[in-house]
Amino acid sequence: MPNYFSLILTSLRTQKGFTQIEMSKKLGLARQTYQDYESGKREPRYTTIIKCAHLLEVSPSLFFRTTPQDSINERLRHLSNEKLIQEVNRRLISVLPATN
Structure with missing residues (x-):
């Protein structure tokens, strides 16, 4: 079930024009792991959130409600x-x- 983080991540990724596969490669994650973040099945570590923010050119605080x-x-x-x-x-x- 999607959560706040997963919704923001998906929205920012699509705005940047990245696919899930591109994001997973850029983050050094398995494709399934990244898909689990976007679907809300898994919660990322803080270091992964920082990497996502860097790739998507946003502040990490954007991922926290x-x-x-x-x-x-x-x-x-x-x-x-x-x-x-x-x-x-x-x-x-x-x-x-x-x-x-």
Whole structure:
């Protein structure tokens, strides 16, 4: 079943006019391995993603899904952690004896 990576890879390859066989040869992969990447049956190693990006003249980050929601969720996690730390500090201060 196709996944985000496989859809992007297939789209970029066809835009560049490469066949699957050409891509597999350029990447030093078996034809079936490359076909499995495009069909979503296999996930490539990071080094293979870098090679694909280089051949297709794109940034490797293009192969990774990031959405505005991902950024929002990360910021919310960060804020939650900050609030948790502030609350822990407040409680610690309230139970520790004053040092005067």
